[in-house]
Amino acid sequence: MTSRDEKGTNSSEKLDQHQASDISPAGSKDDDMGNPGVLQQSQAMALPLPSNTSNTISNQPPSAIPLSPETSSIVPLSRQQLKQKMKAKMTIDEIRRKMEKILKSGKYKMKVGRLIFWDFGGQYVYYTTHQTFMTYRALFLVVFDGSKGLHEQVSDVLCFPGQHMTPTPAVFLQHWVNCILTYCKAVYTGIPKILFVATHKDKVPKEDIEKRRTELYSGVEELFKDHEGRGHLIIDHKIFVNATDKTDPEINVLKKAITDLTFQHPCWGESMPNASVPLELEIANLVAKGKQVLLLREVEELNSISKVSVLSNKELRDFLQFHHSLGKLVYFDTPQLRGHVIISPLLLVEVMRSFVTDIAFWPKKGLIRNTFERMSGSGIIQRKDLYLIWEQKHFNKISPYKEFIFDMLIHLDILSEQRRYDVTTGSRLPVENFFVPCMLTQRNDTRFMTHECTPEKAISLAFVFKGTIIPPALPNRLISACLSMWTVKTYEGKQLLFSGFIGLSFDKAHDIVVCVEGNKIFLYIVHETSNGLIVPDIATGIKECMYTTLERISEFYKSTVKATSISQKLPFHIEYACSRLECHITEEAAQTTDEWICNKHKIVHTKDKWNIWNQDQEKEQCEEDCPGLTEDALIQVPSDIELQRFSSRFDETTIRELAIHLGMALQEWDDLKSNNPRCVQIVKYRILVKWREKCSGTFKNMWNALTKMELTIHMLCQVFKRILKCKCKESRILDLYKSACRNWALLLQTSSACLS
Numbered sequence: 001m002t003s004r005d006e007k008g009t010n011s012s013e014k015l016d017q018h019q020a021s022d023i024s025p026a027g028s029k030d031d032d033m034g035n036p037g038v039l040q041q042s043q044a045m046a047l048p049l050p051s052n053t054s055n056t057i058s059n060q061p062p063s064a065i066p067l068s069p070e071t072s073s074i075v076p077l078s079r080q081q082l083k084q085k086m087k088a089k090m091t092i093d094e095i096r097r098k099m100e101k102i103l104k105s106g107k108y109k110m111k112v113g114r115l116i117f118w119d120f121g122g123q124y125v126y127y128t129t130h131q132t133f134m135t136y137r138a139l140f141l142v143v144f145d146g147s148k149g150l151h152e153q154v155s156d157v158l159c160f161p162g163q164h165m166t167p168t169p170a171v172f173l174q175h176w177v178n179c180i181l182t183y184c185k186a187v188y189t190g191i192p193k194i195l196f197v198a199t200h201k202d203k204v205p206k207e208d209i210e211k212r213r214t215e216l217y218s219g220v221e222e223l224f225k226d227h228e229g230r231g232h233l234i235i236d237h238k239i240f241v242n243a244t245d246k247t248d249p250e251i252n253v254l255k256k257a258i259t260d261l262t263f264q265h266p267c268w269g270e271s272m273p274n275a276s277v278p279l280e281l282e283i284a285n286l287v288a289k290g291k292q293v294l295l296l297r298e299v300e301e302l303n304s305i306s307k308v309s310v311l312s313n314k315e316l317r318d319f320l321q322f323h324h325s326l327g328k329l330v331y332f333d334t335p336q337l338r339g340h341v342i343i344s345p346l347l348l349v350e351v352m353r354s355f356v357t358d359i360a361f362w363p364k365k366g367l368i369r370n371t372f373e374r375m376s377g378s379g380i381i382q383r384k385d386l387y388l389i390w391e392q393k394h395f396n397k398i399s400p401y402k403e404f405i406f407d408m409l410i411h412l413d414i415l416s417e418q419r420r421y422d423v424t425t426g427s428r429l430p431v432e433n434f435f436v437p438c439m440l441t442q443r444n445d446t447r448f449m450t451h452e453c454t455p456e457k458a459i460s461l462a463f464v465f466k467g468t469i470i471p472p473a474l475p476n477r478l479i480s481a482c483l484s485m486w487t488v489k490t491y492e493g494k495q496l497l498f499s500g501f502i503g504l505s506f507d508k509a510h511d512i513v514v515c516v517e518g519n520k521i522f523l524y525i526v527h528e529t530s531n532g533l534i535v536p537d538i539a540t541g542i543k544e545c546m547y548t549t550l551e552r553i554s555e556f557y558k559s560t561v562k563a564t565s566i567s568q569k570l571p572f573h574i575e576y577a578c579s580r581l582e583c584h585i586t587e588e589a590a591q592t593t594d595e596w597i598c599n600k601h602k603i604v605h606t607k608d609k610w611n612i613w614n615q616d617q618e619k620e621q622c623e624e625d626c627p628g629l630t631e632d633a634l635i636q637v638p639s640d641i642e643l644q645r646f647s648s649r650f651d652e653t654t655i656r657e658l659a660i661h662l663g664m665a666l667q668e669w670d671d672l673k674s675n676n677p678r679c680v681q682i683v684k685y686r687i688l689v690k691w692r693e694k695c696s697g698t699f700k701n702m703w704n705a706l707t708k709m710e711l712t713i714h715m716l717c718q719v720f721k722r723i724l725k726c727k728c729k730e731s732r733i734l735d736l737y738k739s740a741c742r743n744w745a746l747l748l749q750t751s752s753a754c755l756s
């Protein structure tokens, strides 16, 4: 939108002005140049009316692509009027010359009210791509079928993307709200606004309509009453239409609501600098010629050749960011992506369509068909597979920019890296497999949950995001992270990888299940025979691992709501499940009580029920006279988990100094740091792994370094944990930690005979 409006004009006046005439430059009403803005809109309007699904777009030849990428519609001018304006016999160069003249005169003013409509694709494969087109400058309409109950299962939908729960209209409404609020930047309080619109009024008997309307909207109200984004939601309009009937009087109510909300939007009538108009036109010109991507360098050149105004570097960045927020171009200022500018966002629709597509559009046979089959089965794709898809003739616009596009898909969470680390050096290996969460559309249809993950064999806890936003991509990132840490379990011949559900093998005896339902992420640990045999250290380790991962992922998502909230706390808390795995007690409550009777089953649970998840708290402190680790323990090489525990107990500066005491070079620290700029936890851990590999490090070395730094050596008692199987009693597992401290020496002596 390029507009410069007088302040204080009220909204209805603005609409009238548009209707009267679509302006000419101020002070030059007779100038025959018209307005460059009109040209833009005219061309946009020359298109068939908007139905902006990927299919309709891709059917258009490049020449039909509007100057501005969005299919746009402006309320006031009739098509006829616009067409006539287009007939002006002026070439683009002439228009540009005229325009430059006006710009130089400093009298240029443009009032443009452009309404852009995006209709988000209905098939669920597209759901995870929607964030690409979300901007806080928009008004969002969330449309739902009002003839159905909010909590009725949607019959023709298999699953809900990223979630394992039953799809109901309520779930969809929550998804959309969360999605919009996550991906729209927080610029103005309460913006963007989300208006609910119920349809299918004609399916409800006339006499029941009002009752149904009240029910529907009190249902919606209830659904979001504790939602942090409540301030964005417009529920009280209670719009209920028959969308198939133009004459339904409520369609006018809806129109008025849209118009009012548009005029109330803080971006309406926003002033725009004239200085960027030449560059805007240059870019628009290239888009019209079918160009879709520019190197940043090329944009800089375009800018520098302008005879009228050259933007400074800072202004150019602002320009790109602003036009990105308008949806006119796509530009991300991150190290991987800042070298390119997508000047026609329609390209991204093409990109999505190239692989996030319904089975009906897959090639009938051949390599690419195989890729699609593999991808929909396993949710995994490799870089080269995607490059091959883009080599097809109809995607040849993507191919030249394949690396950049690929990185952008990662940035947008459409693909997610499955990281692998070299076991000996701890360094990251090149990523081969990418997880494509939106490909997983199957729900878990195996018997694993009913036959294996039972109250007899499993324990469970939940990470609960209540009262806050669970960013839709978060569960997918979590599943990606799990894929990087553990192997997917195969059960009865099937891989346990489904929408919002993953089963993993930890070791021969223990499995892990992660399952996403609404605002809860459930973690189960399943033992092959009985949950009484679950090793507490394993449970604690897995919980810690998931916790840190979730913490790290949550940081990535600065949602609209979070940014305005005062609380700096994590967006989730932990709840432990009862022994039937159904009721839950918050961690906070669990810590302050010795006994808990669960609601549903009235079973009494004692502290040790959740102590299994918190081994450290049990053993954090050594006895006063503890002399530290035994000689036997000190000659041991610390394991990964021990180093992880150790590193998490110290801050960055301490670990850096300690690493140097251990014999590492400062350069090694700096390298790790620049490879992992966002996560200091990883740097702290990896430097110790590197040290262990390079210097064959032992606990003794760590002891010496701690002593030199005058830090407590009991930190080692706290991190040293060994689980060894005791052969004399089948499946009984001893925790060598107890034997590592000299306090436990006696126990060590008595048990060492049966330790393997």
Ligand code: GDP
Pocket (backbone or CB within 6 Å): 122, 199, 200, 201, 202, 203, 241, 242, 243, 244
């Ligand atoms: P989308 O899948 O959410 O984009 O929904 P569509 O706009 O494509 O509508 C799906 C189907 O529902 C179409 O067959 C529409 O004609 C029909 N439909 C939409 N709104 C109404 C309504 O208010 N009443 C009736 N009877 N049908 C509707």
Ligand code: MG
Pocket (backbone or CB within 6 Å): 119, 120, 121, 122
């Ligand atoms: Mg639709």
